Amino acid sequence: MKRVYNFNAGPSAMPLEVLQEVQAEFLDFQHTGMSIVEISHRSAAYQAMQDDVKATLRRFLSIPDGYAVIFMQGGGSMQFVMHAANFLKRKGGYINTGVWSDKAMKAAQFFGTTYEVASSKGDGFTYIPSPDTFSVQDGTDYVYITSNNTIHGTEWQTYPSFDVPLFCDMSSDFLSRPFDVSNFDFVYAGAQKNVGPAGVVVGIIKEELLKQARTDLPDMLKYQTYVDKDSTYNTPPVFGIYFVGKVLHWLEDHGGLAAMASRNKEKADLVYSVLDSSDGFYRGHARKDSRSRMNVTFNLPSPELEAEFAAKAAEKGLIGLKGHRSIGGCRASLYNAVTLEGCQALADFMETFRQNH
């Protein structure tokens, strides 16, 4: 069996051990005589599995009491709608660091007024704005940030704090490093980067915050429903939640979040060092102080060379290096399951490609 080095931005590489485990038990989940895709979400086997996923995540992130863990569908994009549906009453403040926060702000405008607390839009989203540029207006319901910007290759190095609730779209670097849950009121992550297949969103929400939520929404749009019904108001995305659990156990077996963070830094450093020593052949999109450890975005001297780069890399089994269609260029996504060996292979390829051009 051939396995490639997968640098896709999401859906993306998953740990081989997890894939093998899922495969091995695909016809018989925990001796139920049924596949995981066949078990009832009202069964004891399902409930035990979901309880374990939640407990593992709580242990992993030291989630304090007073926060609920929920599972939803619709990807980050449905959260662009739901966060505002629930909590936008007067004004929502956004730190605009890329396409995703821009979309969240636009979706929120259906429910009320939004404004930018800070933005790097005028500079091509090349950096995370510094705290001295933040301007939070009176009457702000929440501040919303995107922890990592897949398209632009920037990432919050340390998180800000505010006097109002802080929401964070952590889709693309969730569980790639430790973070302090208590700094946030609502964190959500589409799974399809570091933690599982597309189709499940993990949410961590402060129960105190829920008291401020709108109560007249349809049940499926209310976070309260997911908390009250333990994410099984309707049929949850069973396979996705199960898979997230497998990834959590894999993370635990591999040293947990601190180990993952240091490995991810090592991986990213490998690739960024090629950029920095390339005499301008590879030009990083992100400002150095805002560099993402998850998505390394860069340009070559011409679009033709970029196309050649991605094509030649694919021939060598290095897949997914084309940049997002909105900004072009190249991108290497280095999520948890991308191996150090894969990053070394990429760095070597980049070095050789540069020398040949």
Place this chain on the structure above:
Amino acid sequence: MKRVYNFNAGPSAMPLEVLQEVQAEFLDFQHTGMSIVEISHRSAAYQAMQDDVKATLRRFLSIPDGYAVIFMQGGGSMQFVMHAANFLKRKGGYINTGVWSDKAMKAAQFFGTTYEVASSKGDGFTYIPSPDTFSVQDGTDYVYITSNNTIHGTEWQTYPSFDVPLFCDMSSDFLSRPFDVSNFDFVYAGAQKNVGPAGVVVGIIKEELLKQARTDLPDMLKYQTYVDKDSTYNTPPVFGIYFVGKVLHWLEDHGGLAAMASRNKEKADLVYSVLDSSDGFYRGHARKDSRSRMNVTFNLPSPELEAEFAAKAAEKGLIGLKGHRSIGGCRASLYNAVTLEGCQALADFMETFRQNH
């Protein structure tokens, strides 16, 4: 490997051949060197797969030009919200045949006025109302029906027609029999019964209808977005869509929808005949003219006997026979992937259980 007879109401039994195929290629999707859960939804391999799922469904149901096939998330319950968000302007008419249409109507009330075109609620949802009881008011935007009621065990035997657009939640009998798409303006189905794992909703929508949709909604709530962006406005539930494709090909290999319909009738007849010849030991919930071929719901002489029935059945490897918590009793779900052999085993067990009590 032990496999049980799975009578769960959803998630539910899937064809063994499909499970085996998914398992076999789980580490390497179509020689990409990646698992299906790792491939990018912007890749040629993904697009070819999704195109094939759509083309197979179109062929299967003879979907006319002017209808789009879309894939969404959030289950039927999110459609309870979306259909009204898009199309409820003046009044939505509902034929209320069970818990699901009741919930759809309730969710719709966030967006406007709803009313019952007909209802069997006063009679415990034991039947599908007859056309001579339908009362469609002036100014009705659409009539909404639920084709099969999993909880109550009733099913439309033939579909009604109206002068206004007809919407149908076909979640629990989609692809269990042929139907004429052109009779409907919008049909949707959560996959987790006859066609795949939980987490993907298949929609078939008339493009003409879209012209009447609200245009000020957030993108993720607009059907137009899914049509315009070919269901990849954001990351779709890749694994679910892929799995649906496998099931479609399995259906095709097993004679298509006509064959499936006659097999489903044969299966249901087997179980209903035990009810009907049990001298009242098994009492069917549904009126005979409204019986579902998908979900056979029945009571035994006492709740204690019902509990004993489900427990004893489980010991024999007949799983999922407890009724829905909202009405109690027993339920056997006989979706496409439940075998005739499984239904025979159930009928035999029921016969023996009755004789022993």
